[in-house]
Amino acid sequence: MRFIHAADIHLDSPLTGLSAYQDAPADMLRGATRDAFSNLINEAIELQVDFVVLAGDLYDGGWKDHNTGIYFCREMGRLKKAGIPVFAVFGNHDAESEMTKKLQLPDNVVLFDSRKASTVTIDHLKVALHGRSFKEAATTENLARSYPDPRPGMFNIGVLHTALGVHSTHANYAPCSIEELYAKGYQYWALGHVHDFQVWQGTCTVVFPGNLQGRHIRESGARGAVLVTADETGVQQIDRLYVDVLRWHCLEVDAGPCGTLAEVVRAIGRELEGFMAHNTCTLPTAMRIIVAGKTAAHGELFGMEAQLRAEVLALAAAHGTDRLWIEKVKTTTTAAADSEVIRARGDALSDLAQLLEQAELDDDFIKSLQTDLMQMVGKVPLELQQAVPYFKDIRAGELAGLVHEIRPGLLSQLASME
Structure with missing residues (x-):
């Protein structure tokens, strides 16, 4: 059998900061998550996979635009026509979404309950899937501990949205360990939440497929899902499906x-x-x-x-x-030319270097500088204020770091003018 495992679709995820660039390909960037998801559905239909697993964060938080949910239902309908069932859990972003509470999904979509972990089976394939959705965004409970025992004689898949306790760049939701997942006795763990592709091969196979589409520079490189080939003896092959646009x-x-x-x-x-x-x-x-x-x-x-x-x-x-x-x-x-070299010169430039070092610790100077800079900040468009980190420091009066950062550049510039 073959199935697709995907996660972290983040449909219609907002891309902040684009309006600061008149040349930004805004339409392409805003539509990227949908286009990538449509590519995934195309792959599932073309490959005639047996089923699809979605391991959370289908949506992107507190969206109230039902067009996002309608689009998702339409794509699920395409899989229904192709005879492909879908098994999904909601992640932390889905728990925040109004759409998850109101939209009726097509009947080929099985959504795991958030109250407790449950099991569904695909009898003709001898597959058992176990999962539990997030009820609240900040779910810090170890959900894996509550997952059912494996079904004997079946290929057992755990569907779980988790930080796995090892990823400092992601909120530590539903924390657990690799050892706990191995000990459960399943053949495959379909994980979501971490946006980078990762695989662990031990007594079972544990996979983060990564997100479908990079949304900013911290999500660089190729993105997509995985195609899993398995038989009664276990996982035989894992292939990456690149669907990003x-x-x-x-x-x-x-x-x-x-x-x-x-x-x-x-x-x-x-x-x-x-x-x-x-x-x-x-x-x-x-x-x-x-x-x-x-x-x-x-x-x-x-x-x-x-x-x-x-x-x-x-x-x-x-x-x-x-x-x-x-x-x-x-x-x-x-x-x-670092500050020590400049200080050793014993000239006017070295005197300026010393004054600038003292300015970082001079409360009166910092307050005066904040007063002057606030006149500029009040005239700058909000979008630019959000894009430039210095503005937040100016408002807070935390300007010692800014003075420290400017000092070597100013001294270097003055030294080059001699």
């Missing part, structure tokens, strides 16, 4: 050899050309460029991320491709 990629550029902003732009151009020459993926790419390294251009780069992005957009446009969008250019460089 757009991929996120982080391109790192070493600015170490660069002395000016113009040289940094040229370095980015070379790396960008190399990526485009060797990238075999035909899907559109949303790219973030990270400029790093200890460089003499550090001072000139400070505050120039918007200009850098404009320069890079021009480079990408010159290549005539419509498959690449530059989401952001971020600088993480450090000054070539």
Whole structure:
């Protein structure tokens, strides 16, 4: 038999920050989660799989637009026409959704109850599926402990939305351990919640398929589900099904050899050309460029991320491709001349370095700086305020970190002007 295991669809997930970029392919990005899910349904029908397992987070939190749920029902209806049943649990995001409480799903969809773990069987395949949905978003109970014992003589699948207790980047919902899952005696655990593909092979097979579609730079690379082939002896093969329609990629550029902003732009151009020459993926790419390294251009780069992005957009446009969008250019460089070297000079620049160090601890200076900067913050559009992390610090009066960050760049810039 063959079945598809998918999770973390996050239908119509909002993509924040897009309105800050007039050039953003907003329509494509907003529709990406639906398009990826439709690709998954197409694969299930074309492959004629025996069933589909959805391990939670079908929706994306407190959405009240029923068009999202209607779309999901329509896709489930396509599977019904193909004779493919679906077995699903609700995850933490589904527990927040109004749609999960009101929409009537097609009868080929079996949704596991949230009150207790239960079992459904597919007798002609000798398959038993065990699962439990989230009732509340912040479910911190170990749900795996309540799952039923395996059915003898059947291929047992546990469907569970869990952080597995090992992923610090995800909320620790329904925590459990690999050892607990192994001990249950099932043949396969279909997990959801963690958005990266992972497989454990022990006394049984435990899988996170990852999410179907990357939604931001932290979800870079290929995304999709898994196709599981099994027989009476257990899992025989696991194949990844890539169904995403757009991929996120982080391109790192070493600015170490660069002395000016113009040289940094040229370095980015070379790396960008190399990526485009060797990238075999035909899907559109949303790219973030990270400029790093200890460089003499550090001072000139400070505050120039918007200009850098404009320069890079021009480079990408010159290549005539419509498959690449530059989401952001971020600088993480450090000054070539560090503060100790500048302090040792014993001149006016070293005096300024000392004053700037003292300014970080000067409460009166910090308060005065906050007063001046708040005049600017009040005039900036809300979208930009949310996109620039400094604005939150300015409002809170926590400006020592900002002064500390500006200091080496300012000193480096002044030193380069001598």
